[in-house]
Amino acid sequence: MTTTTPDLTAAPARHDLLRLATAGSVDDGKSTLVGRLLYDTKSVLTDQLDAVERVSRERGLDATDLALLTDGLRAEREQGITIDVAYRYFSTATRSYVLADTPGHVQYTRNMVTGASTAELALILIDARHGVVEQTRRHLAVTGLLGVRHVAVAVNKMDLVDWSQERFDEIVAEFRRHATRFGITDVVAVPVSALFGDNVVDRSDRAPWYAGPTLLEHLEAVPVGEDPAAQPLRLPVQFVIRPQSGEHRDYRGYAGRITSGVVRPGDDVVVLPSGRTTRVAGIDRARSDGSLEELAVAFAPQSVTLRLEDDIDLSRGDVIAAADDTGLLTRSLAGTVAVLSERPVRQRDRVLLRVGTRTVRALVDDVVDQLDIETMEHRAAPDGLSLNAIGRVRIRLAEDVPVDDYRRLRRTGAFLLIDEADGSTLAAGMADAPDRAVGEGI
Missing domain, CATH: 2.40.30.10 (Translation factors)
Incomplete structure (x- = not known):
């Protein structure tokens, strides 16, 4: 087996994946905004774009309806609303994105919980004409309760309020007041027109008073991920590996994904709920060919198999944690x-x-x-x-x-x-x- 030793003392490399969830009230233009992000970052396949253009013509629209890139269900398209969580993937030269497009209806708040549960950033849309509404507050409540660290506010349809700076500032001030009540302090607001693409990917000259980043520029720059070394070790065991035959029949390993922290061979750990303490004898990771690679260190969110020095009765559902976390x-x-x-x-x-x-x-x-x-x-x-x-x-x-x-x-x-x-x-x-x-x- 080959031993791999990452340098955890070096300056952290830039994370290349951002998970974000979108939320907005009905008709705020959320699907159009997501479609604009996909379209302007060249993340749409030719056949997908052709299909959207064809449906747009069938509806008698003068321009391509980019909202159709996200509203994938027939029922949604017929009603003109989004009723389910749609996961979209796109990338730029510096970062990849997993975007959970959640519905805006009050009765689908549960869907936002699902979409935002793994997100590191919430992208909340507000219609510039209507400002902060009840569903905006609901989205903020869910965002705060789920511990989403970063919030980007897209004040959409600014073209319908003549790109008024006063209106934008008024909405942002009210939004920040509500966000503070849920412990949300990292808020960045961007005035946009998703329909025309202003300040989504490309900067607009229709808001000369705005000096901040475009929406994509902010998504590219927002810090993501946690420093594993700053967190305690947690590895919920998913599977106990015990080959019954062959050269590895004496092998016993405990496989799972490290949800937080760092672990090395020789570290003292505790197995919960039994409370038994032991020491890590080795760390293995499976290669694509089925062979094992031995690691000198492992950290969240890697999926690995730990070998322990002592023979402990341990099964799926147990947690391997730092020894002092009893x-x-x-x-x-x-x-x-x-x-x-x-x-x-x-x-x-x-x-x-x-x-x-x-x-x-x-x-x-x-x-x-x-x-x-x-x-x-x-x-x-x-x-x-x-x-x-x-x-x-x-x-x-x-x-x-x-x-x-x-x-x-x-x-x-x-x-x-x-x-x-x-x-x-x-x-x-x-x-x-x-x-x-x-x-x-x-």
């Missing part, structure tokens, strides 16, 4: 959930809770309250939380589970509530700093 276990947690199912989440519901690769039985001990997006206040939710609602819950677990504070580590602080009966997802949750007191199970 206080992660909890049998109860509080957190914020966004309901994704037609079935409400109610007090005393028996559910399954999934965090990382581990699934345990759980009980919804209390529905604490629901966030009122209009007033930004928390109010009682006596009938539980219905579809698209955002609220706080307390949950009891059947066994000890390692959980992080979502604000600290998104991957191991996020959880799902699952219907015991049919396995459907009821809600996506973000854990508060967990209550480490181990109480009675359910």
Whole structure:
């Protein structure tokens, strides 16, 4: 096996992948903006563009409707709205992008939760004529709750307000006030016209008062990724590798994706929830030909296999963590959930809770309250939380589970509530700093 040793002490190389999620109210022009990004970055295949131009002519439009590049479902095109999350991919000379285009309707807030769950930047559209509306506040709430670090605001349709600087400044000031309430401080606003391409990829001369970057320039420059060395080690085990025959029949490895931190052979680690401590004997990564490459160091988000010095009873769902992180276990947690199912989440519901690769039985001990997006206040939710609602819950677990504070580590602080009966997802949750007191199970 070949040993590879990356230099983690060198200056960090520029990350070449940005995951972003778009959000906007109905008719804000979000699909047109995404289409403009794809078109102006030359990320559209010829046959795709031909099809869009043909449909545009059939609709009697004078110009190509770039929104059709993202509205892929027939039902969406017929209604002229976006109702599902569409993932798009494009790239420039310096960075690649995974873009989750989420719907604007209030009743599809759950789709934004899905699209933004892995995003590092939220691109929120505002119609310059209407300004900040209720759905804008809802998008900000979801963005803040999901811990998305960067927000870009595209104030669209500036051509319909005569490129008024006063109107732009008024919208941005109000947006920043609401963003601050959700702990969002990194906000960059750009005045654009997605229909004509002003300030999307190419700079416009119709807003001489604007000296900031175009939207694409900002996407190219925004810092992404975390420094693995600054985070504690977390590796949720997905699979235990134990060949039954051949030359590697004595091999025992624990495979998974490192969600945070750095690990090296010789590092002391703890296996949770058992609490057993051991040492890393080796780190392997599979090559495309099936052979193994031995690594001198591994870090998030690499998928690797760890070999441990001691023979420990370890299975899928366990977490390998830094040796000093023995206080992660909890049998109860509080957190914020966004309901994704037609079935409400109610007090005393028996559910399954999934965090990382581990699934345990759980009980919804209390529905604490629901966030009122209009007033930004928390109010009682006596009938539980219905579809698209955002609220706080307390949950009891059947066994000890390692959980992080979502604000600290998104991957191991996020959880799902699952219907015991049919396995459907009821809600996506973000854990508060967990209550480490181990109480009675359910």
